[in-house]
Amino acid sequence: MLKAKILFVGPCESGKSVLANFLTESSEITEHSPTQGVRILEFENPQVTGTSRGAGCEFELWDCGGDPKFESCWPALMKDSHGVVIVFNADTPSHLKEIETWYACFVQGQFLPDAHCLLVAHHKPGSGGDRGHLALAPPLNKLKLVHSNLEDDPEEIRSEFIKYLKNIISSMSESRDREEMSIIT
Numbered sequence: 001m002l003k004a005k006i007l008f009v010g011p012c013e014s015g016k017s018v019l020a021n022f023l024t025e026s027s028e029i030t031e032h033s034p035t036q037g038v039r040i041l042e043f044e045n046p047q048v049t050g051t052s053r054g055a056g057c058e059f060e061l062w063d064c065g066g067d068p069k070f071e072s073c074w075p076a077l078m079k080d081s082h083g084v085v086i087v088f089n090a091d092t093p094s095h096l097k098e099i100e101t102w103y104a105c106f107v108q109g110q111f112l113p114d115a116h117c118l119l120v121a122h123h124k125p126g127s128g129g130d131r132g133h134l135a136l137a138p139p140l141n142k143l144k145l146v147h148s149n150l151e152d153d154p155e156e157i158r159s160e161f162i163k164y165l166k167n168i169i170s171s172m173s174e175s176r177d178r179e180e181m182s183i184i185t
Contacts, residue, residue, distance in 0.1 A: 004060070006062065006085060007077060007085065009106050010099065011102075012067055013034075014087045014088045014095060016035070037070055038064050041063060083112070086099050096134065100137065118143070
């Protein structure tokens with residue numbers, strides 16, 4: 001069985017924990033409480049399989065605190081991760097600049113392919129969820145960008161997240177198959 005580690009990172013108060021709970025069908029967070037360090041949510045998704053043979057997959061979603069005081073912990077959080085979801089509050093202009101740092105550290109710093117990174121422009125309840133064009137600087141403008149509004153269209157983000165997980169698992173499965181073939185030959 002394949003096991004994938006996915007990091008949820010981004011600025012403080014961007015909605016990472018609420019989104020993580022929704023996507024993993026975990027308990028609801030009703031009050032904002034900053035994540036201290038990291039929360040690890042383990043889950044399975046029956047819509048995502050490891051291979052054409054139907055092998056199952058387990059996921060660990062690491063909901064990482066956005067406070068810069070945890071920066072010294074980032075190398076430990078990144079160890080053995082397979083993907084990074086950068087969540088930001090689309091209604092907070094400073095977050096657009098901050099996500100460049102998260103990308104540089106968590107994606108480029110680990111040499112993860114851009115396909116293993118998902119940008120989520122999270123719209124908090126009552127924000128109106130303006131889906132206007134976001135001016136993302138290179139290389140962020142090359143990443144898959146998904147808008148998340150759990151109030152208006154919760155299933156859109158769930159669907160996009162499942163596609164993202166399938167991509168990660170497919171890549172892991174291909175890598176494992178190549179490794180097995182190199183051992184055989």
